[in-house]
Amino acid sequence: MKMGEIKKIGQIGVPAKDIERATAFYKDKLGLQLLFNTDTMAFFDCDGVRLLVSLPEKEEFAHASSVLYFQVEDIQQAYENYKEKGIVFIDEPHIVAKMGQTETWMVFFNDTEDNMHGLMSEVMVG
Numbered sequence: 001m002k003m004g005e006i007k008k009i010g011q012i013g014v015p016a017k018d019i020e021r022a023t024a025f026y027k028d029k030l031g032l033q034l035l036f037n038t039d040t041m042a043f044f045d046c047d048g049v050r051l052l053v054s055l056p057e058k059e060e061f062a063h064a065s066s067v068l069y070f071q072v073e074d075i076q077q078a079y080e081n082y083k084e085k086g087i088v089f090i091d092e093p094h095i096v097a098k099m100g101q102t103e104t105w106m107v108f109f110n111d112t113e114d115n116m117h118g119l120m121s122e123v124m125v126g
Contacts, residue, residue, distance in 0.1 A: 011050040014065040016113045022053045025112045029085050030070070046070070053113075067108075068117045075105045075121035082109070082119075093119075101126050 016022035023042040027034045032044040032051065041054040056062040072078040075093045083089065089109045097104040101124055108118045 009049060011052050012066075012068065013052045013054065014068070014111075014113070014115055015056050015062060016053050017055075018113070019053070019055055021112045026051070026053055029082070029087055065115045068115075069106070069120045070117065072119050072121050075107060075119055075123075078119050078121075079107050090116075093121075 014022075019037075019040060019042065023034070023037060026032045026042070026044055032046055035043040035045055035050070037043065041052060044051040044053070051068075079089065079093050087109050089107055091108055093105050093107040095103050096106050103123045103125055105121045105123060106118045108116055110116050
């Protein structure tokens with residue numbers, strides 16, 4: 001790899017309107033490990049990818065984030081577990097693609113800050 005080339009994603013930023021509410025959602029509802037937080041930011045670990053939930057510094061950053069797809073082993077079980085924790089899903093787990101022996105399943109939800117995210121699972125069939 002050459003100097004100055006992108007190697008990996010180091011951090012993903014998600015905007016929040018209420019940092020305490022958002023921190024509680026990602027920590028208590030989704031179960032992500034809180035690394036550290038300040039009055040305006042919370043940093044979480046998601047298996048080596050750092051997730052920054054923060055109050056936007058400027059108005060131009062105060063918009064919904066990109067969709068984060070959280071990979072889970074068993075999407076139906078994760079769906080049930082998160083529903084029990086009070087997460088409201090906008091659909092049910094469903095197949096979005098089938099490639100050979102692999103089915104890709106997804107289900108979508110909004111966080112407390114109106115950012116849409118998904119759970120995804122790749123299932124071997126046959």
